[in-house]
Amino acid sequence: MFEALTPVGEMLTRNFDPLCRQKLLICGQLEDSLPRMLAEQGPAPAVFTTDFRYFQWLQQHGYPEAEFGHRPRQRLVEALLLLMPKAKAEAEYLLAACLPLLAPGARIFIAGDNKGGVKAAPKLLAPYCDQVNKLDSARRASLYQAELSRPAPAFQPADWVRRYPLTEEGLQICSLPGVFSAEHLDSGSRLLLDTVTSLHGRVLDFGCGAGVIGASLLKRHPGLELELIDINALALEASRLTLAENRLHAKVYASDGLAQVTGKFNHIVTNPPFHAGLKTFYHTTETLLTQAADYLRPGGSLILVANAFLPYPELIERNFGHCETLAATGKFKIYRATR
Template sequence: MLSAPSQLLERNIDLFDEDGWLVINPADAYFTDRLSNLAIDVLHQYFDIYAESVRVIPCTILDSRDILDTQTGIFSEQKVGKHQHFFAPFLTTSRRYRNIVIYLPKAKAHYAMLITMAAALVQKGGCVYVVGENKGGIKSASKLLASIGEVDKVDSARHCSLLKCEVTQSHPDFDIKQFLRYFDININDQEATIASLPGVFSHEELDDGTQLLLEKLPSSLRGSVLDFACGAGIIGCLLKKQLPHLDISYLDVSALALYSTAQTLTENGLTGTLMAANGLHGVDERFNYIVTNPPFHTGIKTDYTVTKRFIADAARLLPPGGDLHMVANRFLPYPGLLGEVFERVQTLAQTTRFTVYQAVKS
C-alpha cells in the first residue's frame, strides 16, 4: 500500500519524466514501482523497506571494520529492473543527479544531514524535493531547505506537502564525520565513549531506560548475546567491556545505527558482528541471551502485533535456559505478552517510567 507521502508523489507523477533521479528513504516499497520505466537510484537508510524493495534479502551480516572502511557508505546494493537500490547510512559518489526527492524523516537533525547530502549529490541547476506529512513537520521544513536554494511549494494533499528547491550553486562533498557526535558514559564503574548519528535513538545522550537496563543486567552472562535494536551500540559495548568473554552481535534496522555502532566499537577498541534485519525476520543464529531496549513501546498506539512477533522470534532464537532481558515503558502490558511465550517472567527493576524484565525459556 502506498504511504500518504507516496500518494502525493503519485499525484505529481509527471515530475518524473526523465532518468537521473535519486529517491532517499521511501516510506514504502511501492512508489518506485510506478517509475519502472526510468533508470533511478534509491537510497535506503532502513533495511525493512530496502529488503521489501529488492525482495530477496531477509538479513545482512556485516563486520564493524568493513563498515568503517567503506568510502561510498554502501552496505548492500541490488539491481531491480532499471533501479539501483542501496542500503547505506550515506551515499558519496562522483555522480550528480538531475533531481533528488527526500522523504521527510522524524528528527530535524536527521533532515539537516539529508539536505546536506542531497546538496552534494545534485547537479548545479537541479532540484531537491522534500515530501512529508504535515504533522511530521513538513510545514517548517522549507526553512532548512532554503539553505541550499529557492523553495517553492508544489502541492498539498493526503495531509502531506511537496516542496521543491532549485539548487543553483555547487556544494562540497558530503562527509559523514561532520555529523558524528560523541559522549561518554559510566555504568557500574565501566566507562565507554559512544558515537551516534542523527536519526539514531537517543542521539547524543544515554536514554534513562537503557541506563536502568545496564545497571540491572547480571554479571553471570556467558556465551553469545544479541544486542537487539542496538542503536549506537551502547548495551553491547558496555557488556563487552565488562565481560570480555561474551560473543556479542549487534542488530538494527537502521544503517545509521549500524554505522554508529561500528564507530562506537572502534572508539572503545572493540570489533563485532553487525546485522541488518527487519525485527528478527531472517535471523537464524541462536543466542544464549537477547538484551534490548526495543523500539516499539513509544505510546498509546503501540502495535502489539509487532511486539508479539518479536517476543515469539526471540524465544525461537534462544536455547532452553536462554534469557531475554528488556526494558520498556512501565505502563505497557509486557508481563502478559511475555508470559504468553516464556515460561518464567520476572521484574528485575522498576522506576516511575520504566520496567526491566527477564524472561527465561525453559
C-alpha cells in the first residue's frame, strides 16, 4: 500500500546524507516507505503519525520505531523531518508538538509537494529559527532546512482546541487542526442531521471527524449505544473532547475502515471521507459500502451523505439490493439502505 515512493520521497532520497546523520523524528503526511529506506542508511528514524492506516502498515512490516496518537511521547531525538500536511494549521500543530523534543541547534527539515503548502516553511519556522534555507527542489517537491535557535515552548494541547456552537442541537463542538468540520458544521452533515430523525440501539459513526454527527445523534437519542471511529488521531481526540464538553458518553477508537469494528449495529451513519492529502480518495467509502451489510443486524440501516455526482447508489444497490434517497440538494444527497 505504501511501498512506492511519492515524488516527495523520491526527492528526499537525494538528501539521505543530511537526514541520516542523527536520530531523526518524522511526522506529517507519511505516505511511503521512506522511514524504512532511511533506516537502511543510518539510525532508524522515529515515526510519529496521526494516520492509523500508516501506523498499522509500519507495524505489519516490523518497523519498531512507530507511534500513533495526537501528540508524540517524550523521547530522545536529534532532528525533525516534517512532511507537509494538507492543512497549514496542522503543520503548525505538529511543529509545536514535536519541537520541544529537540535541543537548540538541532536540525529541522520540512519537505512537501510544491502545490501542497511547503513554500510556507520559512513562515512556519520563523518562531523557532533565525534562518531557513532551501536545501533541494526536484520532482515538483522542495526541502527546507533550519536549526532550532532557541528552546521550543512546552506543548500545551489545550491551546490548539477550537470550539464552535451547534445552536440547534445545543452542543459545543471541539476540534483540532486539520480535522474535518474543524471550524463550522459543513452543509452535508447539516443535511444528514436534518434528515435522520429516528435511531435506536447500537449505532456506528463512521469517519467521526470532530464528533459532530455522533454527538448530535446522542443528544437527541440518549439511549443510543454509540461508537465513533476514524483513522485520524486528531479526529479521535477531537471527538473525545466534544463528547466530554457536552457530558456525553460513547466509545471512540481508531479503525481502518471497519477492520477494528466488532459485532453488528442497528445503524451505521456517516459523512464519509472524500479527500486524503491532496488527492481525491474514494477507496474507504467504496469499501464501506461493500462491507456495511455484514456489520448490520437484520433490519439495520446504512445512512450516508455524499456529493450528488458520486456514483454511490449503484454500489449500494449492488450490495444491498436497493438504495433509497431520503433527501437531496443541488450538492448533496442522503442515501439509506436497509439490510
